Amino acid sequence: MMEASVRKLFERYKRLFNQSLGGDTDMDEVASLxxxxxxxxxxxxxxxxxxxxxxxxxxxxxxxxxxxxxxxxMRIRNVHLSPIDDRHCMAHVAWTATYARKDQPDVAIDFDVHYLVQKLDGEEPKVFGWVTGDEQTLLREHGII
Known part of the structure; x- marks a missing residue:
């Protein structure tokens, strides 16, 4: 049951992120993650x-x-869960971000983020932590920044 609800959390996360890229962002809904x-x-x-x-x-x-x-x-390539106990897990999310570049073809960049997730009784799972790699270096290497 926790696995399905955590996968649903990240589908919602992806949907809200993509809405925000279009300028349609409900910050209360995003914060509820x-x-x-x-x-x-x-x-x-x-x-x-x-x-x-x-x-x-x-x-x-x-x-x-x-x-x-x-x-x-932003696309999710994969979500892999590492259970910690019956209320907590680490969600390893493999993302692909697509970027437009001036006078060049779009570029897709793969990266991973590791999220700490908690699911309390009667509540939807929530992200309470994350570990990321060096986003700035990755973006520079691909000519985004």
Whole structure:
């Protein structure tokens, strides 16, 4: 049961991300994917945050940034779950992002994000953490930034 609900979470995540790329973003709905508090880790370090108005503003800025650099679509190639216990798992999500480039063909870039997910009784699963690779280097290597 947890596996189906976590897969549904990431289908919704993908749908909302793609809507945001078209400029149609409901930040409350996007924020509902996340737990009240969360942790994120990337090569730049580890950060913690709260699911509040400031977070919604950061999400909106992030989506605007993705649109500005030509992000056209996000696709999920695969979701693999590593159970932790009956309420928690690590969701390894393999993404493909498609970018438009000026005077060049679109480019598709594959990358993975590892999400910590919690499913409490009577609630939908929520992301409470994520670990990402070096997005900036990957984008530079492909001529996006």
């Amino acid at each position: 996340y737990a009240p508090e969360f942790i994120g880790a990337a090569p730049a370090g580890v950060r913690t945050g709260k699911n509040d108005d400031q977070f919604r503003q950061l999400l909106a800025q992030g989506y605007a940034h993705y649109r500005a650099m030509g992000t056209r679509e």
